[in-house]
Amino acid sequence: xxxxxxxxxxxxxxxxxxxxxxxxxxxxxxxxxxxxxxxxxxxxxxxxxxxxxxxxxxxxxxxxxxxxxxxxxxxxxxxxxxxxxxxxxxxxxxxxxxxxxxxxxxxxxxxxxxxxxxxxxxxxxxxxxxxxxxxxxxxxxxxxxxxxxxxxxxxxxxxxxxxxxxxxxxxxxxxxxxxxxxxxxxxxxxxxxxxxxxxxxxxxxxxxxxxxx
Numbered sequence: 001x002x003x004x005x006x007x008x009x010x011x012x013x014x015x016x017x018x019x020x021x022x023x024x025x026x027x028x029x030x031x032x033x034x035x036x037x038x039x040x041x042x043x044x045x046x047x048x049x050x051x052x053x054x055x056x057x058x059x060x061x062x063x064x065x066x067x068x069x070x071x072x073x074x075x076x077x078x079x080x081x082x083x084x085x086x087x088x089x090x091x092x093x094x095x096x097x098x099x100x101x102x103x104x105x106x107x108x109x110x111x112x113x114x115x116x117x118x119x120x121x122x123x124x125x126x127x128x129x130x131x132x133x134x135x136x137x138x139x140x141x142x143x144x145x146x147x148x149x150x151x152x153x154x155x156x157x158x159x160x161x162x163x164x165x166x167x168x169x170x171x172x173x174x175x176x177x178x179x180x181x182x183x184x185x186x187x188x189x190x191x192x193x194x195x196x197x198x199x200x201x202x203x204x205x206x207x208x209x210x211x212x213x
Contacts, residue, residue, distance in 0.1 A: 034155040035133035043130035053119040075123035151180035
C-alpha cells in the first residue's frame with residue numbers, strides 16, 4: 001500500500017474525507033510513527049550496508065537507520081559478535097594493541113562496530129541489520145512488510161479518534177493495533193527461528209562435506 005492509500009482508507013473509515021481537522025501532513029507523520037513502533041518492537045525492516053575497511057582502523061560507524069545488527073562479514077567471512085569484556089580477554093587486556101590481521105569478531109559501542117584483529121588491508125565489511133523507517137511523504141514506499149501495512153490504518157484511526165475526543169473508538173482501534181502487533185511479533189519470531197535452523201543445517205552440511213574431503 002502507498003501512504004496515500006492508507007490515508008484514504010483511514011479517512012473513509014472515520015468519515016473524514018476532505019476534513020481539514022486531520023491534515024495529510026499529520027497523517028503521514030502517524031504512518032511514520034506506526035512504522036517506527038513496528039520496527040522497534042518487532043524488528044521487521046531488514047537492510048544491508050557495505051563499506052571498505054581501512055588499514056589499521058578498528059572502528060566503523062553503523063548506518064544511522066540501524067536498530068540492531070543481525071550479521072556481519074569481512075571479505076565474505078562471518079564475524080563473531082563479542083562483548084567488550086570478551087574483547088579484553090582476546091587482546092590480553094591491551095585495548096590499544098596495534099596488531100593487525102584478518103578480523104574474526106566484532107564488538108558494538110555507541111553507534112559503532114569495532115573489529116578485531118584490526119584490519120591490515122582494504123576489504124569489504126558488510127552488515128545485515130534491522131532498520132528504522134525513513135520519514136513518510138506521499139511518494140514514500142513503506143518499509144514494513146506489506147502484510148503488516150493494513151494494520152497501520154488502526155493506528156491512524158486510534159489517533160484520529162483521540163484527537164477528536166472519541167475515546168471509545170480510540171480504545172477500540174488501539175486494541176486492534178496492539179493485537180496485530182502481538183501477531184506480527186509471533187510471526188517474526190517464527191520466521192527468525194526458521195532462518196536460524198536453515199543456517200545450522202547448512203553449516204552441518206559443510207562440516208560433513210569437509211570431513212568427507
